[in-house]
Amino acid sequence: MNLVELKNISKIYKTGAVKFIALEQINLTINKGEYLAILGPSGSGKSTLMHILGCLSTPTSGDYLLNGKNVASLSVNQLAKVRNQNIGFVFQNFNLLANLNIVDNVALPLVYRGIAKEERTKKAKELLTHFGLGGHFSHHANELSGGQQQRVAIARSLITEPDIILADEPTGNLDSKSGDDVIHMLEKLNRDGKTIIIVTHDEKIAERTKQIIRIVDGKIM
Numbered sequence: 001m002n003l004v005e006l007k008n009i010s011k012i013y014k015t016g017a018v019k020f021i022a023l024e025q026i027n028l029t030i031n032k033g034e035y036l037a038i039l040g041p042s043g044s045g046k047s048t049l050m051h052i053l054g055c056l057s058t059p060t061s062g063d064y065l066l067n068g069k070n071v072a073s074l075s076v077n078q079l080a081k082v083r084n085q086n087i088g089f090v091f092q093n094f095n096l097l098a099n100l101n102i103v104d105n106v107a108l109p110l111v112y113r114g115i116a117k118e119e120r121t122k123k124a125k126e127l128l129t130h131f132g133l134g135g136h137f138s139h140h141a142n143e144l145s146g147g148q149q150q151r152v153a154i155a156r157s158l159i160t161e162p163d164i165i166l167a168d169e170p171t172g173n174l175d176s177k178s179g180d181d182v183i184h185m186l187e188k189l190n191r192d193g194k195t196i197i198i199v200t201h202d203e204k205i206a207e208r209t210k211q212i213i214r215i216v217d218g219k220i221m
C-alpha cells in the first residue's frame, strides 16, 4: 500500500474577496521508505503542500489518502490526532518552545498522547543522548546553537515514532557544517526505514535524495 496518495489536490487561499490558487491539481504518490525532495521558487506552494501532507491544513478539493485513510476533510481535532500518530515535523526555524528545557520540548508530543511523565522524560533523554545532546538536558532552546536546536527538533520529531518526517527547509537557518550534519541525520533515518520529505532550495541536497519533484506556480512540473 502507498503511504501517501494525493489525488487532484488543490488549495485556494481566500483573502477578503481575493482568491489565490496556491496548489492546483496535485497528484503525488509516496511509498514507504522514500526520500523525496521538493524544489521550487519562493511562493510556488512548497510549504502549502507540506502543511497538507502534514495534516496541518486541509485541501480545498481533492483526496489525501494517508496509510489508505482519507484525511482530506477531517475536523481540526481529528487532524491533530492523525498528526500525532503519523507525522514528525522539522522546520526551518526549529519551532522549539523557549520556556521549556530541551527534554520537555522533545517529550511534548507524548504529553498529547497521555504518556506518563517518567516514561516520556526517559524516552526524550535517550533520543537527545543519541543526537549528542546528553550534556544539555537542562538547557533551554535559546541556550543552544542553531545546529543543536535543529538536532533537538529532530529528536522531537522522532519521539512519537512517526511513519513520515516532513522537513521544510531544515538547513535554511544553519551554517553549512550544521546543515550537513542535519542532512546526514535525515539520510541515516531514511536508511533505517523512515520516509523523509524535504523542502529545500539547495540542489546539492536534492541530488542526494531518491526522488525530486519541482513545483512552479502551484503545479508539479
Ligand SMILES: Nc1ncnc2c1ncn2[C@@H]1O[C@H](COP(=O)(O)OP(=O)(O)OP(=O)(O)O)[C@@H](O)[C@H]1O
Residues within 6 Å of the ligand: 013, 014, 015, 020, 022, 040, 041, 042, 043, 044, 045, 046, 047, 048, 049
Ligand atoms: N495563509 C495564507 N493566506 C493567503 N495566502 C497564502 C497563505 N499561505 C501561503 N499563501 C500564498 O500561497 C503561495 C504559496 O506559499 P508557500 O508558503 O506555500 O510558498 P513556498 O513555496 O513555501 O515559498 P518559500 O520558498 O518562500 O517558503 C504564496 O503566494 C503565498 O503568499
Ligand SMILES: [Mg+2]
Residues within 6 Å of the ligand: 046, 047, 048
Ligand atoms: Mg515555504
